[in-house]
Amino acid sequence: MSEAKKFMFLNRKAPYGSVYALESLEVVLISAAFEQDVSLAFVDDGIYQLVDNQKTDDIGMKNFSGAYKALGDFEITKLYVEKESLEERGLTIDSLMPLVYEDEDDDWEEKPSIKIVSREELAGIMEEQNIVLSF
C-alpha cells in the first residue's frame, strides 16, 4: 500500500446558511475510512461550525454539530482553529465545543482535538500538506 498522504480540509463557511459545512463534514468522515493523515482547519466564518450550544429545533434543519464530537473516534484528532478569526468574532476557545480524542500512544488518555493556532502557524501547517480541500 502506498504511503498515507497529508490531507487538510479547509473550512471557511458558517453552518446552516449554506451546505458547505455539512458537505465538508461528510467528506471528512468518508476520508477517515481511507487511513490518510487528515487534519481540519477552521478559518474565517468556518470557526462558527464549532460553536457550542447550537440549537436548530426552530429552523427545521438538522443539528449536525454533534458529529464533530465523533471525529476523535475516527482518528481525526487535528482540528486547527485560527486565532485571528476567533478574535474578530469576539469568541474564545470556551465558545467552542470541547472536542477530545483518546490517545492510543499515551494509555488512551483523553486529549483536546482543537488547537488554536495563529494565521502564520496555520500557513506553515498548510504548506506541509500534500492535498488541501476547500469548503
Add this chain to the structure above:
Amino acid sequence: MAILHIVNKSPFERNSLESALAYAKKGSGILLIEDAVYAASGKTKFADAVKACVGDVKVYVLDPDYQARGLGEVAVVDGVEAVDYKGFVDLVAQFETTQSWL
C-alpha cells in the same frame, strides 16, 4: 416610504450588511436572518456599526436563526430586538415594502 431591509449573509463574507446600513433611512428597519444573525452578536467587530445605526433605524434579529448558530448565550448589540417567525410576518406587514440584500 418606510422600508424593511432584510439581510441574510454573514457580514464577514459579504458587504450586504454594510450596504443595508448605509441605505437604511430614519424610520426604516433592518432584519437580520440566516447567516446575517452573526452581526447581531454584541461581540463581533461589526457591533459598533450596528449600534451606531440603532435608534434612527430599528434593528431586528430572527431568534430561531440566532439560537441555531449557538449564540443563545451571547448578548445581542444594545437595542437590537429579537423576533420569532410570527414577528417576521408582522414586520413584513407593518413596513410598506421590503428590500432583500442578497
